[in-house]
Amino acid sequence: MKYIQRFFVCFLCLQCLSFTGLAQDTPPFFSEIEAFKKQDIVNRPPNNAILFVGSSSFRMWTNVQEYFPGYSIINRGFGGSSLPDAIRYASDIIIPYKPRQVVVYCGENDFTADGVNAEIVFNRFTTLFEIIRKDLPKAHILFVSIKPSPSRLKYLPEMVKANAMIKHYLNDNRKTGYVDVYSKMLLADGTPMPDIFKADKLHINEAGYAIWQKAIKPHLKK
Template identity: 25%
Template sequence: MQPTVLVVGSSIFEQWACVLAVAPACRVVNRAIGGTVTTFWAEHLAAVLTEEPPDVVLFYCGSNDLNAEVPDHEIIANVWACRATLQAQVPHARLAYFGIIKAPQKLGKWEQIDSLNAAIGAQLAPGDLYVESNAVFFPEGAPLAQFFIEDGLHLTDDAYLALTDYARPLLAEWIF
């Protein structure tokens, strides 16, 4: 039976049209919802897990929290609440957290993003995976403009292809 990969989070994942290609040997279910913040997922992830019990969860969230000026400690606590919910409901499932992207819209918050990503990545459970999204979108100290649409936040089709190409081997090695 194919492993189930559940994709949750905000619009960056909701709009990932080629996400099926990131884990081609798996059943991939995208339940991401644009505009969501980490509090939403801390409160609603349990219901999604009941409907779609996964083997692996891919999670991207936190960017909208920054826009709403949610304190860092709350963002981190909400991510850990999601991890605890996953552990409680589907103990064998693992989490891959994709780091918050240092998009042009987030200028002035890039150091905060680095700090948040480091804190979340350092505290992942054994067997979980941190995926450094900024290796794709922010490779040399600045965001690659061609990967962002006019709003400076959301990604182009080429950006999603690059993210897929970057994440596929990481996930393939980790899932199997």
């Protein structure tokens, strides 16, 4: 009986260790991506739509379809993601939809990690770009510039550099576009407009999204 009890205890310990290992190995935002997949099974998005993908600025734009009537929009913004996250999940939430256009807002959160500068963000973006271009050669790729958040003023010089590098890169590639929202969100003195951001000074409110809508719409593909 004692041997059975010991065996049972050992078995439970191994199970706990196994589950702990799985939890530690689970990549960031895994549950959100799985939720997208389950949602797609229930209501499959159409092919040849416009895919918005990136970080929380897109994730929180829950009524984005209302801003662009006449266009078929799929919103796959997730968490507080950075470019490595978009790269990790490209085969899950970009490629399968076969969109005619991919609109990317990502890279801002990257700067909050130690040692990340404009060149690193640029290289991460080009990696994502190449993945999309390889698997979706006909898709138009549109990058929305990194925005000037009041809570991240210390990163703005590097963000400006990254925006410029990405814009130049896209100019040298076919079926691409660049949306400058950065300059449209500044006051005359060059500081971010305070009234277009929420209380956290990071995420934009309806007034901010109105600026984005006006800047993005001319670039969308019918």
